[in-house]
Amino acid sequence: MLDIKKLRENPDEISRRLALRGKTYDLQAVLALDQDRRRLQTETEKLKSERNSASKEIGRMKKAGESTDAMQESVRKTGERIAEIDAELKGLEQRQHEAMLMIPNLPHASVPAGASEADNQLVRTWGSPREFSFTPAPHWDIGARLRILDFERAARMSGAGFPLFRGAGARLERALIQFMLDLHTTQHGYTEIAPPFLCGTDAMTGTGQLPKMAEDMYQLAGEQLYLIPTAEVPVTNIYREEIISEPLPLSFVAYTPCFRREAGAAGKLTRGLNRLHQFDKVELVKIVEPAKSYEAHEQIVSHAEAVLRKLGLHYRVLELCTADISFAAAKCYDLELWAPGQNAWLEVSSCSNFEDFQARRAGIRYRNAEGRVEYVHTLNGSGVALARLYVAILENYQEADGSVVIPEVLRPYMGGLERIQPAS
């Protein structure tokens, strides 16, 4: 959520920066609501002040044995007027709040302007595509041949878009999770969190999934609970409605499954593990002082990159343009892995700085050096998403005989297994 005070002071500037996202937002409507709201608030508070002093006076008079009937009647009328104004005020507050929740974050000044994802900027590339002496297969063929992926049977029980890992394939998934958690906790200073996988409306609103993304989430029938689309939700919301008393920065890493309806996502690159309703992810979250957030942002990116480097996977880093950063983000980098079996780049990490946008929604604050209460900055980045990482491993480490070599850093987590062989 944006700061209403800044919006009041600088509507044109804010409007201009929002327009960089490629859509226009009606700030005048919010400002009009805000003005009416403040007028009513001043009015009702003045009446309440009168009522408070009159009520105290009645108390004194009663004690003195004086008659208070006329005064009580007068205060009762004031009370009725207050109730009317408060009802109107409440409506305005709600409408203003709802309107504010629909306005996205301002892109940071450093974010390249652009009209679509085609305008995202390539920041750097690491490694190079592996040379194959044979035509590399897509992962769904590799997985089927090795009998480690079974989409058909998963679909029978859950429909399309759900993975079923088997044998060494299931262990590989688990090994990747363990490897990443260990890397981030022991090398990068993150504290491991195992959070709830279902969250309520307030948490979802706090990080920005609601109200805009309701259609993308699974909601439980008869419950005000959603399956989390990312660990960002439960982890960032740890300190919702708190003034954090622990020293900043706070760095958390969490493994969770992620659930996404992916409504309307049919089309390219949806086969196999490319796009799922359920996938595993190791997520990095940082809560930092405002002045340090851009430094922390670069750190998160480097921590996600460390995973890919240790696995020896060719990747590139993109800086998203103003049209492509997500609703809540002020700035975002994407990490994409090369998938030779599909001749495509696959997004495995999205690292965002939300500045105080989520903190303001979720009420996450701290005391700065002067002792003043201030909103924190929140960041997160996938460190990294499993399914497409898994794709890249199968497609990059495949051999002509149909086997897949296990990257060395994963072998300790695979009981020393060096290679997944086709069933004979």
Place this chain on the structure above:
RNA sequence: GGAGAGGUGGCUGAGUGGCUGAAAGCGGCAGAUUGCUAAUCUGUUGUACCGGGCAACUGGUACCCCGGGUUCGAAUCCCGGCCUCUCCGCCA
């Protein structure tokens, strides 16, 4: 799921209609003092919003789990909800 108890400031914990934004203690902060690594004394110490001031600050309103209600007036009374604890049931 059933029965009971309870949810007050950073913490412990008083408070059953006006004198309570809230006692007391602890903790924190500031000062004083003491020669012993800490004690004693004094003062101070919540959040949000609206208004005034460049600002330090200041006037007001709201907040004692949340939402309604009663009343001139609610932390205090009534109703609904949520959560925690104990016991029982069920269960990985």
